[in-house]
Amino acid sequence: MKYTAAHWGSYQFDPGDTELTPLDGDPAPSRIGRGWVSAVRNRDARVMAPVARRGWLAGDRGAARCDDTFVEIGWDRALDLAASELDRVRQTHGNSAIFGGSYGWSSAGRFHHAQSQMRRMLSVAGGFTSSRETYSHAAAEVLFPHVLGLTHRAFQDQVTAMPLVTEHCDVMLAFGGLSARTAQITAAGTSTHEVAPWIHALKSAGVRVVTISPERGEAQEDWLAIKPGTDTALILALIHEILRLGREDRGFLERYTSGWPTLERYVRGDSDGIPKTVAWAAQICDLDAGDIADLAEELTRKRVMVSLAWGLQRADHGEQPIWAGLALACVLGQIGQPGTGYAFGYGSTTPVGRAARLIPWPSLPKAPNQVTDFIPVARIADCLLQPGQPYRYDGQTRHYPDLRLIWWTGGNPFHHHQDLFRLQQAWCRPETVIVNEHSWTATARRADLVLPATTPLERDDIMMNRRDPILLFMSRMFDPMGDARDDHTIFADVAERLGLRDAFTEGRSTDGWLRHIWARAESVAKAHGFALPEFDTFRTEGRFDVPHATERRVAFSQFIAAPDAHGLSTESGKLTLFNRTIAHMDLADCPGHPVWLAPIEGGALDSGTFHLITGQPDTRLHAQNDMGSEAQATKRQGREVCTLHPDAAAMLKLTEGDLIKLSNARGACLCAFRTSPDMRADCISLPTGAWLDVQDVDGTLMDVHGNPNVLTIDKGCSGLSQGNIAHTSVVRAERWTGPLPALRVTRPPVIAS
Ligand SMILES: Nc1nc2c(c(=O)[nH]1)N[C@H]1C(S)=C(S)[C@@H](COP(=O)(O)OP(=O)(O)OC[C@H]3O[C@@H](n4cnc5c(=O)[nH]c(N)nc54)[C@H](O)[C@@H]3O)O[C@H]1N2
Ligand SMILES: Nc1nc2c(c(=O)[nH]1)N[C@H]1C(S)=C(S)[C@@H](COP(=O)(O)OP(=O)(O)OC[C@H]3O[C@@H](n4cnc5c(=O)[nH]c(N)nc54)[C@H](O)[C@@H]3O)O[C@H]1N2
Numbered sequence: 001m002k003y004t005a006a007h008w009g010s011y012q013f014d015p016g017d018t019e020l021t022p023l024d025g026d027p028a029p030s031r032i033g034r035g036w037v038s039a040v041r042n043r044d045a046r047v048m049a050p051v052a053r054r055g056w057l058a059g060d061r062g063a064a065r066c067d068d069t070f071v072e073i074g075w076d077r078a079l080d081l082a083a084s085e086l087d088r089v090r091q092t093h094g095n096s097a098i099f100g101g102s103y104g105w106s107s108a109g110r111f112h113h114a115q116s117q118m119r120r121m122l123s124v125a126g127g128f129t130s131s132r133e134t135y136s137h138a139a140a141e142v143l144f145p146h147v148l149g150l151t152h153r154a155f156q157d158q159v160t161a162m163p164l165v166t167e168h169c170d171v172m173l174a175f176g177g178l179s180a181r182t183a184q185i186t187a188a189g190t191s192t193h194e195v196a197p198w199i200h201a202l203k204s205a206g207v208r209v210v211t212i213s214p215e216r217g218e219a220q221e222d223w224l225a226i227k228p229g230t231d232t233a234l235i236l237a238l239i240h241e242i243l244r245l246g247r248e249d250r251g252f253l254e255r256y257t258s259g260w261p262t263l264e265r266y267v268r269g270d271s272d273g274i275p276k277t278v279a280w281a282a283q284i285c286d287l288d289a290g291d292i293a294d295l296a297e298e299l300t301r302k303r304v305m306v307s308l309a310w311g312l313q314r315a316d317h318g319e320q321p322i323w324a325g326l327a328l329a330c331v332l333g334q335i336g337q338p339g340t341g342y343a344f345g346y347g348s349t350t351p352v353g354r355a356a357r358l359i360p361w362p363s364l365p366k367a368p369n370q371v372t373d374f375i376p377v378a379r380i381a382d383c384l385l386q387p388g389q390p391y392r393y394d395g396q397t398r399h400y401p402d403l404r405l406i407w408w409t410g411g412n413p414f415h416h417h418q419d420l421f422r423l424q425q426a427w428c429r430p431e432t433v434i435v436n437e438h439s440w441t442a443t444a445r446r447a448d449l450v451l452p453a454t455t456p457l458e459r460d461d462i463m464m465n466r467r468d469p470i471l472l473f474m475s476r477m478f479d480p481m482g483d484a485r486d487d488h489t490i491f492a493d494v495a496e497r498l499g500l501r502d503a504f505t506e507g508r509s510t511d512g513w514l515r516h517i518w519a520r521a522e523s524v525a526k527a528h529g530f531a532l533p534e535f536d537t538f539r540t541e542g543r544f545d546v547p548h549a550t551e552r553r554v555a556f557s558q559f560i561a562a563p564d565a566h567g568l569s570t571e572s573g574k575l576t577l578f579n580r581t582i583a584h585m586d587l588a589d590c591p592g593h594p595v596w597l598a599p600i601e602g603g604a605l606d607s608g609t610f611h612l613i614t615g616q617p618d619t620r621l622h623a624q625n626d627m628g629s630e631a632q633a634t635k636r637q638g639r640e641v642c643t644l645h646p647d648a649a650a651m652l653k654l655t656e657g658d659l660i661k662l663s664n665a666r667g668a669c670l671c672a673f674r675t676s677p678d679m680r681a682d683c684i685s686l687p688t689g690a691w692l693d694v695q696d697v698d699g700t701l702m703d704v705h706g707n708p709n710v711l712t713i714d715k716g717c718s719g720l721s722q723g724n725i726a727h728t729s730v731v732r733a734e735r736w737t738g739p740l741p742a743l744r745v746t747r748p749p750v751i752a753s
């Protein structure tokens with residue numbers, strides 16, 4: 001038996017197999033995995049050989065970096081060109097002109113992690129401008145250290161264990177729902193999927209899960225169908241109603257929080273003249289005032305977990321709902337008790353709240369980056385369009401660097417960024433774009449040099465995840481497709497051309513690195529009281545189960561038990577409900593306490609327009625595996641399928657088989673549709689990840705495949721975090737009466753050498 005792993009799960013196979021079987025013992029294997037092999041064996045989707053863009057070879061520095069033809073150039077020339085371009089840019093403009101932020105999920109496996117390999121190489125070559133935070137939860141990453149005294153990662157590591165919620169909670173307020181769809185995923189791989197069974201367990205135990213979301217979500221009966229972007233108003237009204245009833249936990253607020261009096265004055269309306277009553281929130285959130293009041297009253301009598309999905313803060317003023325949610329949990333006073341309190345990210349991925357012991361397994365050692373400049377990750381288009389311009393970020397006024405060379409590995413900005421037509425303009429600015437990819441993604445199609453990488457199924461690696469009870473030796477299943485090479489090999493060969501091979505590889509082969517990482521893992525295991533097998537034994541057996549792997553944590557339990565001895569690393573040592581540091585930043589879009597601020601789009605909607613919800617796709621990880629069988633099987637006429645309410649479909653006069661055009665001032669796309677009563681009638685949900693296919697249709701540039709990021713807004717949440725606001729946008733929808741353009745999403749024109 002051999003094993004392998006992906007972010008969506010772990011698999012076993014026998015030598016010679018061409019299909020994967022989910023790992024024994026996984027109670028709910030992911031559907032995404034069913035499309036993995038077909039996606040990576042799809043020759044039309046794979047980059048088969050190193051290529052350069054024809055215009056770039058002829059000296060064009062960007063203007064036509066969109067729909068050009070590529071030329072096969074062979075590995076030697078490709079590596080020479082990559083190395084000499086890197087050298088030219090660092091000599092001419094300095095290393096800060098090289099952008100190695102390269103955001104993206106790449107693939108599971110400790111050693112062949114694409115970004116780690118690339119950043120190591122760029123670091124030994126003198127450094128690169130990096131990026132901070134993630135597209136997943138940037139607002140939380142910047143806010144939490146101020147208000148919780150913890151990094152987002154540290155807080156995620158102590159989110160209360162799921163079984164404790166089943167045992168001790170009466171009401172789970174699930175802002176953004178609780179979803180087994182998103183919990184298919186764990187960064188770096190997962191051996192099992194326990195969120196779908198957990199949702200069943202909650203129900204069997206009689207825990208009332210209240211889904212607060214524009215869509216009902218999976219199998220959840222209690223649904224408050226909130227208008228998108230208005231959760232903060234609802235939360236403030238719940239607090240207001242609890243105050244009106246006189247049932248706030250004053251003891252908790254005094255002992256464990258700072259700044260409550262300021263927030264209380266705001267909620268009561270003393271500071272701005274607007275009491276945040278249930279009636280006030282009802283019209284903002286489009287909910288029934290009586291339902292909000294009843295819910296508030298119930299919360300004061302029950303054991304409550306305030307749970308927010310990550311998606312809530314991927315929106316304009318995304319800091320506010322998660323900060324307000326913390327305030328609500330403080331008003332209820334149940335933080336630090338088993339199964340109640342405050343949580344962020346249950347179900348957003350598998351490991352949040354997993355009852356597993358944390359073991360800090362090693363990864364590829366970093367090399368020091370001598371360039372300290374960075375950008376907030378979602379500000380890439382602003383940076384390219386406005387070099388030198390100032391922007392606010394976490395209390396600083398910073399300036400965008402002048403980037404000349406972009407090297408992207410293991411990510412797909414033409415999937416993940418917002419307002420992709422704007423990114424396309426920005427993408428013409430750098431002198432050179434190099435992309436390592438195994439597939440012809442929209443980003444690879446917009447590169448000057450494309451270096452074909454292997455997939456995890458084509459190489460040996462190790463799956464070790466700090467929250468996973470199983471270690472796997474990932475064995476190669478197929479030979480590399482075409483001329484694909486491992487990212488490590490590619491970067492070692494580039495380093496060689498710069499005279500830096502040994503600095504990059506430390507003299508190790510791939511096998512030597514796997515053994516080295518395993519040797520470091522052995523020390524980690526020893527420190528945790530158990531022994532790992534010898535490397536060769538592990539390689540042969542393929543699987544190691546960590547002993548005594550269970551741990552049932554309670555978030556903030558130490559602080560609650562002894563607030564003086566275990567004070568938080570915030571400005572007051574307590575949970576901050578008004579924060580002086582943030583207040584002193586003087587940001588209109590993120591003042592010193594949670595506030596209701598209307599989002600940039602989505603107030604009163606004109607007829608024919610809808611809120612656009614662009615959540616994670618069920619059949620793939622972002623844009624990965626879109627060309628695999630599982631994602632393809634759900635498309636209609638080859639297009640991505642959006643969901644809308646039957647009344648909305650009737651209003652648009654849609655009939656079965658129609659396509660829809662979604663548009664706004666930023667762009668337009670075509671998609672198919674399905675109807676569902678489990679969706680607000682003023683919302684359309686179009687999952688992310690359909691490979692971008694921009695075509696000129698009757699004089700209009702549009703994506704013809706169903707990629708929502710041509711419609712989303714490229715703006716930061718606020719001057720605090722600068723996180724993306726993917727969930728905030730409004731679109732016009734109409735029945736498509738034009739021609740049906742043929743899709744052009746796979747290999748672009750390539751001239752053989
Ligand atoms: N509208 C909207 N947009 C969003 C979101 C949203 O909710 N709404 N969500 C955002 C979020 S949370 C995220 S995390 C981002 C995700 O955005 P990305 O992480 O950029 O998306 P992926 O498709 O996972 O891109 C990973 C790429 O790495 C490549 N890759 C995999 N393995 C390897 C390898 O070994 N070597 C090399 N060289 N390449 C490899 C894959 O082929 C793939 O193209 O999207 C964001 N975008
Ligand atoms: N299958 C699959 N799973 C994934 C991924 C994937 O690509 N595919 N990506 C992974 C990644 S990188 C991440 S970061 C996580 C993200 O995980 P999440 O952020 O939890 O997922 P989303 O689908 O973006 O949004 C969650 C829910 O929020 C709801 N929502 C949208 N707007 C609002 C609002 O204004 N108010 C409220 N109350 N609800 C709202 C949506 O309807 C959706 O049901 O998912 C991970 N899991």
Ligand SMILES: [Mo]
Pocket residue numbers: 134135136137
């Ligand atoms: Mo994410």
